Amino acid sequence: MPLTEAMATINLGEGGNYGRIRVTGSIAFVFFVLLLQWIPVLPPDAPKNIAFWTIVTSILAIAVIFLVPSKYTTRKSLLEESPSNIAAGKDVKKPTIWTPFFIAGLISISLNRLAMTPIYSFFSLFLVEYVQWDAVGLMWALASAAEIPFMFFSWRLIRRFGTMPILAFAGVMLALRLGLYVLFPFKAGIIIAQLLHSFCFGLFHPAAVAFVSSCVPPEQRSFGMTLYMSLGGGIPTLIGNFIGGFIIDYAGYRQLFGFFTIFAVLGAAICIVYRIVHRKKLLRQGPI
Numbered sequence: 001m002p003l004t005e006a007m008a009t010i011n012l013g014e015g016g017n018y019g020r021i022r023v024t025g026s027i028a029f030v031f032f033v034l035l036l037q038w039i040p041v042l043p044p045d046a047p048k049n050i051a052f053w054t055i056v057t058s059i060l061a062i063a064v065i066f067l068v069p070s071k072y073t074t075r076k077s078l079l080e081e082s083p084s085n086i087a088a089g090k091d092v093k094k095p096t097i098w099t100p101f102f103i104a105g106l107i108s109i110s111l112n113r114l115a116m117t118p119i120y121s122f123f124s125l126f127l128v129e130y131v132q133w134d135a136v137g138l139m140w141a142l143a144s145a146a147e148i149p150f151m152f153f154s155w156r157l158i159r160r161f162g163t164m165p166i167l168a169f170a171g172v173m174l175a176l177r178l179g180l181y182v183l184f185p186f187k188a189g190i191i192i193a194q195l196l197h198s199f200c201f202g203l204f205h206p207a208a209v210a211f212v213s214s215c216v217p218p219e220q221r222s223f224g225m226t227l228y229m230s231l232g233g234g235i236p237t238l239i240g241n242f243i244g245g246f247i248i249d250y251a252g253y254r255q256l257f258g259f260f261t262i263f264a265v266l267g268a269a270i271c272i273v274y275r276i277v278h279r280k281k282l283l284r285q286g287p288i
Helices: 002-012 018-038 047-065 083-087 098-114 117-130 136-152 154-161 165-185 187-195 202-217 218-250 255-284
Strands: none
Touching: 002 018, 002 202, 002 218, 018 136, 018 154, 018 202, 098 117, 098 165, 098 202, 098 218, 098 255, 117 136, 117 165, 117 218, 117 255, 136 154, 136 187, 154 165, 154 202, 165 187, 165 202, 165 255, 202 218, 218 255
């Protein structure tokens, strides 16, 4: 995933509409979860059937990679991209990515993904065990369908407002979504909460990718996307799964969603505070 995201952002270039490309994945996801919801052959309710669908989809994903033209997967080195520097005998230094802006944004993204753990890891169990509603595929299809228009037009919002405000807005919407699971744990409430996936992922993911792309130069883009997927995804999910399992065992699903609301609020607060502090700093500097 980090490499495919890096390949997409590099080839799209600065200002490229990443959301318009990524939306194809959402459309495919909607199709496939509906297929698994109602498929009469090999329903995904047994380990062997789950293994079958995992293997089939993985093979398809790998096969697609070989169809990508090599011109999109071959990266020029930093020296090759700067022949003038070579001719002038200049040393090419890699710019640092560890700026306060990048660190603050990465922490906010990590907290947001941590807050999403109850949804990604435990929502299906919540739906079946607590709500007693066998509509896992349908609810995930609804969520992904809701994200499609927002992801498609996300680049306009990113250009208009910037990545930090959108990340903050996504955090607020995520806190609202988790609150709906707590206060309205029935079908109507769940449907409304799933529609908020349009903001929690449909805007959040393109903004996060745009944020990393703006902070990390092309020659380090795969490293930057790896940071996003690991520090902003894998590690928070691991921690969230560990904490969430204990909360479900000792308190319940509603307490689970309520507890993780804290991380969504913190993620949004970091973006808002940084934005305010940075703006005050620019005002103190005065006109240039």
